[in-house]
Amino acid sequence: MCLAIPARITKIKGMLAEVDLGGNTKEINITLTPEAKVGDYVLLHAGFAIQVIDEKAAEEIFEAWEEAYAALQE
Amino acid sequence: MQPYKSKKEYARYLLDRLQQEADRPLTAMEVCGTHTVAIARSGLRALLPQHIRLISGPGCPVCVTDDADLDYAIALAREKGVILATFGDMMRVPGTSSSLQQEKSRGADVRVVYSPTDALTLAAENPDAQVVFLAVGFETTVPTIAVALEQAIQQGVKNFSLFSLHKLVPPVMEALLEDPEVKIDAFLNPGHVCTILGSEPFQFVAEKYGKPCVVAGFEAVDILEALLLIVRQYREERPAVEIQYKRAVRPEGNHVARAYIDKYFIPASARWRGIGEVPGSGLVLREEFAQWDAARRFSLTVAPGKRVRKCACGEVLKGLKLPHECPLFGKACTPMKPVGPCMVSTEGSCAAYYRYGEQKVGGAI
Ligand code: SF4
Numbered sequence: 001m002c003l004a005i006p007a008r009i010t011k012i013k014g015m016l017a018e019v020d021l022g023g024n025t026k027e028i029n030i031t032l033t034p035e036a037k038v039g040d041y042v043l044l045h046a047g048f049a050i051q052v053i054d055e056k057a058a059e060e061i062f063e064a065w066e067e068a069y070a071a072l073q074e
Numbered sequence: 075m076q077p078y079k080s081k082k083e084y085a086r087y088l089l090d091r092l093q094q095e096a097d098r099p100l101t102a103m104e105v106c107g108t109h110t111v112a113i114a115r116s117g118l119r120a121l122l123p124q125h126i127r128l129i130s131g132p133g134c135p136v137c138v139t140d141d142a143d144l145d146y147a148i149a150l151a152r153e154k155g156v157i158l159a160t161f162g163d164m165m166r167v168p169g170t171s172s173s174l175q176q177e178k179s180r181g182a183d184v185r186v187v188y189s190p191t192d193a194l195t196l197a198a199e200n201p202d203a204q205v206v207f208l209a210v211g212f213e214t215t216v217p218t219i220a221v222a223l224e225q226a227i228q229q230g231v232k233n234f235s236l237f238s239l240h241k242l243v244p245p246v247m248e249a250l251l252e253d254p255e256v257k258i259d260a261f262l263n264p265g266h267v268c269t270i271l272g273s274e275p276f277q278f279v280a281e282k283y284g285k286p287c288v289v290a291g292f293e294a295v296d297i298l299e300a301l302l303l304i305v306r307q308y309r310e311e312r313p314a315v316e317i318q319y320k321r322a323v324r325p326e327g328n329h330v331a332r333a334y335i336d337k338y339f340i341p342a343s344a345r346w347r348g349i350g351e352v353p354g355s356g357l358v359l360r361e362e363f364a365q366w367d368a369a370r371r372f373s374l375t376v377a378p379g380k381r382v383r384k385c386a387c388g389e390v391l392k393g394l395k396l397p398h399e400c401p402l403f404g405k406a407c408t409p410m411k412p413v414g415p416c417m418v419s420t421e422g423s424c425a426a427y428y429r430y431g432e433q434k435v436g437g438a439i
Contacts, residue, residue, distance in 0.1 A: 002214040002266040032331045047189025048218040051269045
């Protein structure tokens, strides 16, 4: 249940932001990561960004997440 | 992992190091459902040196929800005019005599939401109903629920409340360390709980109990790297809290998120399925936010139901039994017809073992 996935912020409107999630746009809440900027990768959990992560890290996590997510969907 | 051509090669190197460096038997517990799934799926257990044992602890907030608490949630769902909003994983968890899924099919208004803010939207859209959000989750999820509550307060949404069944990870780790039955030499710490908490709240594991504690990521190589850090601490007898999952976890955690938890909630005793009452391991709303507390708003009396005794979830959650050692595993209890919550949640130990079959070797490596 604590699964968190990386996503890149494409737009910020106050405490809401748009992220790109594998080609789909999704609205998220960034109250918990006020330092997040457009272009940043964040870890996403229950509709909220819970941490800003660096880009290289994001790619690595993305692979791990794909592995975990595929496991949960099987 | 620079010198290695592939993750597979690096994983082989790590396994080889573990084989060489683990000089005595070691039992490590993971306290994270996402780890449980990653470990089962990659078949890591079968690849590890024989004297390294990995056991799954109470790492899934759904599985540890006590049936009496679930009975209360079910009673709330049965209240006239109540819409009970919940994360999807809770739907099929059995209480003593029913589940939210069964209540829904009998006409209760139970709605699955993806984010706590969706529950707030439900409240705004249904002004004549009382929306109760079933607040389940570890430290990773609590801050998101605190933000939703703050929005409810700021927007003056009066028909919204929380039934807080939140659980905290460090206190239950301490309870396991204090349990003479449970034998754990080290912990693989939950990655995303530590994204919020950082490493400080786990210092007691190393300092008071002298056990290694490593925050791990979710790929097979992350888990192997974390195990190698554990093995080295163990061999050199220098227990510490180390972070392997540096990509997402800072030693200080996320202080904004932690401040949200502290602003709205205060630790309280909580019941864990199979483990029992653990002091300071739950969260209740602070007194000044009592009007948003569903337990106080409705104050129902729920007669205690009869517990399902046959389920070995309690022993599984403490790492005393492996899932397939439960007599019901795979027979009376399967993901399609779960007897206990460990078989319901995709991240439950029993479900992970059932799905991937621990005898299977290989997987990701
Ligand atoms: S297999 Fe089913 S009955 Fe046995 S411990 Fe797991 S959830 Fe409980």
